[in-house]
Amino acid sequence: MWNFKKIVEEITHAGVTEAIAFEKQYRLKSMNLLCVIGILIISPYYYIFSMAGLWYPVLVVFLFHVSFFVVIFLNYLKHYTAGNYLLIFGTNMGILGMSYFIGFDSGFHLYFFTGPLFIFWIFDLNQKKLIAYAIALELFFVVLVFVVKAYSVAPYSWHQVGGLDIYYLNMSFNLFLIFLLFHNYTKYYQLLTDSLMQKQEKLEGEVVKRIKSEEDTSKIFEDLSVSYKNLEQFSYIISHNVRSPLSNIKGFLSIYEANDGNAQNNQVIESIKESAEHLDEIIMDLNVLLSAKNLLLENNRVVNLSDAIKNVGVSLATEIQGSGAIIREEFDRDLNLYTIKTILQSILFNLFQNAIRHSKSDVYPEIIIKAKKTEEYIEIAISDNGKGIDLEKYHDRVFMLYHTFGEKTEGRGIGLFLVRSNVEMLGGRISVESIINEGTTFIIQFKN
């Protein structure tokens, strides 16, 4: 009769508001059904009472009939609460009228009129206790029916009419339907309550979680800004305080003239010079890395990929001309990114420079840029025809600081580290594919 699986599904998938609306609709449906059942149940009594010549009870049955219709009609007009009260009021009046005109005193009749009434009360009150009470009451009346039939002393008018068998049949049917409704309703109500409770708990949990995560976030943010300040301080110390004595060393070495003819001394000085140069390079690199974080202060804006590549080409003009490198764009000229221009260009700059530096000696370096844009992400693939990287060997170290591959390279192992750090700053990720002696492809993905 009721597709509970569907109901539960609907409730679990619906929000709280929807569930409440759904419950109301469910109650409305139940009430309508009960009214139809009520009409079915009372209909035979037109026949029974009219055969017995009891015209007042026929009138009462008619009134019931009308009130059931009115309830259904009111429900149709969405005044279902009014329908409930009308029904309760009407049935009460009916019972009173019957008692007055015919002198009904048996639990039979009371049952007959109060049965549906109780269901409405229950539906209105939503109390599990009341449901249990109503079921107990129904059972009591059923027992009473059989007791009265078995031990009846005074014959009832209905025996004379001969309609009692129909009545029993009717009542059994009635009882079965009521039981089903109760059963289903209890089950449904339990499911509804559970799902609402679950939803509420989930919502509460969500709220608590969100508040907590907000607290965490602000804490993390505070920590981060402190570390960022420290980092800035560190960067400042490096560029001023550490570089200062180093620049003196470099300076003095530059005017030192080895004229004592001692070959070893000259070697020592040359080595110190080399070390000082190297140290200075490291410090400069660290500074570049640290100041790259400052780029984040720039705003996102629409950047045309092709334009960005052209800008980088200009910055790399010397190296491109010197190596005879070709840069080929294989993507839509109108492809735009919403990003921080300087960082994007820094990524391209380092990747291009990398491709040129690690090119093979016998062919001109060729850099091919492919890009595609979907709803979710933008993918840029930068391929070269260079020496390639032995990924099996260097797999973990490609993007690490101070790692270079191959024997003779100009790089100091900072470029790819900077690239990855830049890509991550823009919320993207980078991966690498490479075949030795054929070339390398870097694939960058940004969220669209």
Added chain:
Amino acid sequence: MTTSARPMVFFVDDDPLSNKFNTMLIRKIHPDVEIKTFTKAEDALADLKQEKNQKPEVIFLDLNMPVMNGWDFMAEFKKIGLDIEVVVLTSSNDSSDKAKAEKNNQIKDYVVKPLTQNAFTSVVKKFFRSKEDE
């Protein structure tokens, strides 16, 4: 300006070793240039304020100094209203320092330490030329 035969440069740097190196370098490449070094920016200012003192053609200024740093010096120097070229000579290759120096129109150049013969020559070339023009 001054009628002194020998051109003069100032080095304002809190690091005496740096001043020593700069002096040695310039003695080597331009022995005719007069050099004055200051480890405190205040002293350099006081010297400049003395009217009888010979004014330098170029001031090499460090940025990161205690008490009065390079920027403080520039603010005070502006008040004196002397037409002297200032070149920042600093160990910092910090881009924000560079940007700040570029905005200051009294700072003619930004040189990252150590000073080299080429860098010095290219800086002083300008003032040698302007000397010849006079």
